[in-house]
Amino acid sequence: MLDTFPFYLSLIAAILGVIMLAKKIRVAYPVLLVLAGLGISFIPGIPTLHIEAELIFVIFLPPLLYEASWSISWKELWKWRRIITSFAFIVVFFTALSVALVANYFIPGFSLALGFLLGGIVSPPDAVSAGAILKFVKVPRRFSSILEGESLLNDASSLIIFRFALIAVATGQFIWHEAALSFTWMVFGGVGIGLLVGFIIMKLHKYLPTDVNSDIVLTLLTPYVIYIAAEEVHSSGVLAVVSGGLLLSQYRLKFLSSSSRLRSVNVWESLVFILNGLVFMLIGLDLPEITAGLEKTGIWPAIGYGLLITAVLIVARIVSAIAAVVTTLIARNFITVADASNPGIKAPLVLGWSGMRGVVSLAAALSIPVQLDNGDVFPQRNLILFITFVVILTTLLLQGLTLPWIIKKLEMHDPDYTMPEDEMYNKLRRKLSHYGLEQLHANYGDQLKTEPLLQQIARKWEDMDKLGADTIVMTGESKDVYRAILNLQRDWLTDKNRHPNIDEDIIRRHLLYLDLEEERIELL
Incomplete structure (x- = not known):
């Protein structure tokens, strides 16, 4: 063997x-x-x-x-x-x-x-x-x-x-x-x-x-x-x-x-x-x-x-x-x-x-x-x-x-799904944001008044609910810009890791977050 x-x-x-x-x-x-x-x-x-x-x-x-x-x-x-x-x-x-x-x-x-x-x-x-x-x-x-x-x-x-x-x-x-x-x-x-x-x-x-x-x-x-x-x-x-x-x-x-x-x-x-x-x-x-x-x-x-x-x-x-x-x-x-x-x-x-x-x-x-x-x-x-x-x-x-x-x-056409995939995805995404916003206001109103992060999420969903289908699609150019910024942030974290008083596990957690964020933009 x-x-x-x-x-x-x-x-x-x-x-x-x-x-x-x-x-x-x-x-x-x-x-x-x-x-x-x-x-x-x-x-x-x-x-x-x-x-x-x-x-x-x-x-x-x-x-x-x-x-x-x-x-x-x-x-x-x-x-x-x-x-x-x-x-x-x-x-x-x-x-x-x-x-x-x-x-x-x-x-x-x-x-x-x-x-x-x-x-x-x-x-x-x-x-x-x-x-x-x-x-x-x-x-x-x-x-x-x-x-x-x-x-x-x-x-x-x-x-x-x-x-x-x-x-x-x-x-x-x-x-x-x-x-x-x-x-x-x-x-x-x-x-x-x-x-x-x-x-x-x-x-x-x-x-x-x-x-x-x-x-x-x-x-x-x-x-x-x-x-x-x-x-x-x-x-x-x-x-x-x-x-x-x-x-x-x-x-x-x-x-x-x-x-x-x-x-x-x-x-x-x-x-x-x-x-x-x-x-x-x-x-x-x-x-x-x-x-x-x-x-x-x-x-x-x-x-x-x-x-x-x-x-x-x-x-x-x-x-x-x-x-x-x-x-x-x-x-x-x-x-x-x-x-x-x-x-x-x-x-x-x-x-x-x-x-x-x-x-x-x-x-x-x-x-x-x-x-x-x-x-x-x-x-x-x-x-x-x-x-x-x-x-x-x-x-x-x-x-x-x-x-x-x-x-x-x-040259076969799809008789079942006539709407383009991107349009279907973004339409459902707006409806999902609208539904989440409704549930947040209806069931968690008190927490929404006191928690700044929940307020930020609500504003994000409100903006998503108002945007048109074309607006929420990231173009190839905007994705390239975002990836470049993420790479610069990775370099910044790498430099910070040289500091003796910063735990490297904390640095890796932030790097993982940036990786997940880069994966997320592929869906936008």
Whole structure:
């Protein structure tokens, strides 16, 4: 382990460099990370990397899902619940069926069970890839909400398909009623366990004498506890983490202090940043292991099979997106739907093309056992691994690089939020100041007469209430001036720190205040 430690340190440095390069050239970083991993894998002397599936499922997946469930808007998730659940379950099943039929027909030696196994592996799109790409282009809020919501659930449905197919391949039989009961338990048991453990964690935060550091550590432990608890009783750990994360996210103001919320955001952003970087770099680095067992099939036929399955995935998702729009237009005549307008071809095209595959697919493929219970070699394992790699690489490169261009060409407008974000923010800010002023006068009139600082806050809110929308927006020039003043104040404090009778902790408290003030002006 110590011999390869410098390699892993250099790997993290390479990830940072690649992500900074991706930001500079405005390319989604998952694309460059996979390519960088591929390039590094060809360097002579690089240690052979063996990725354990448990490493991704247990170490990487729970915190990534948990952070995503904290970030998503529950309001948007509920608003688009029908299309999100249809993409996360029905579309995943349809995609897996399409892959199974095509693989069974075109790939020699592939039974329907093996086809479903491959379909369960490659059917879920990757949320990180789509999220990284959408940062470079402006899309209607509904599309990002649908993609984020789908990604929280589709991993669970695809892994359920994968498990059932794995049993069918190993035993040679598929018992429908047992599968139905198992599916029901995995879904409802996973959600129930996630909510139960999340509720317990919430009470621990609230009633134990925790401070900021222990709160943050507890949030880091939470996704692992939820995932392992659910998996131990053979329910869906993915759905458990998502449901528990959504519950805790909704009630975060009830059990976390403001300091815990602020500092935990910084910790989680850094953790997710490095985890996402590692998983995409590992995909590229795993190429030597993936290609090692392809002697029987041959590299070029295997590439052809991978490209064929990729085409099936793309077509199936676009067809599903179009079908979802048509179904919504029909359903609006009978039930209330979130959007009764006709979105045309733009919406299904963007949703259909946002189907990049990622680390969950690779982890599922790697978790296929080398041997069956009777000692026989698991059929087509190496080919399934390679096809999965080709699918991930092709969708990241083809769809990942062209999706921003497609979105720009389509010139999509947001039908839900017509008011610009800055205007909406400032309008709500004025109303918030007005409400605070009303409460201060109504409930704390006596203190307002005697406390100068409260009087200063009241005057600030009164000025905010009177200002127009354009007046309270800080221009770029005014922000630069304010930052310059803050830097001068930091220099002044540094000089004061040389005085022997001034406690340096007091100086640091003032420096922290200036840092918070500089962060605050980014919101103005």
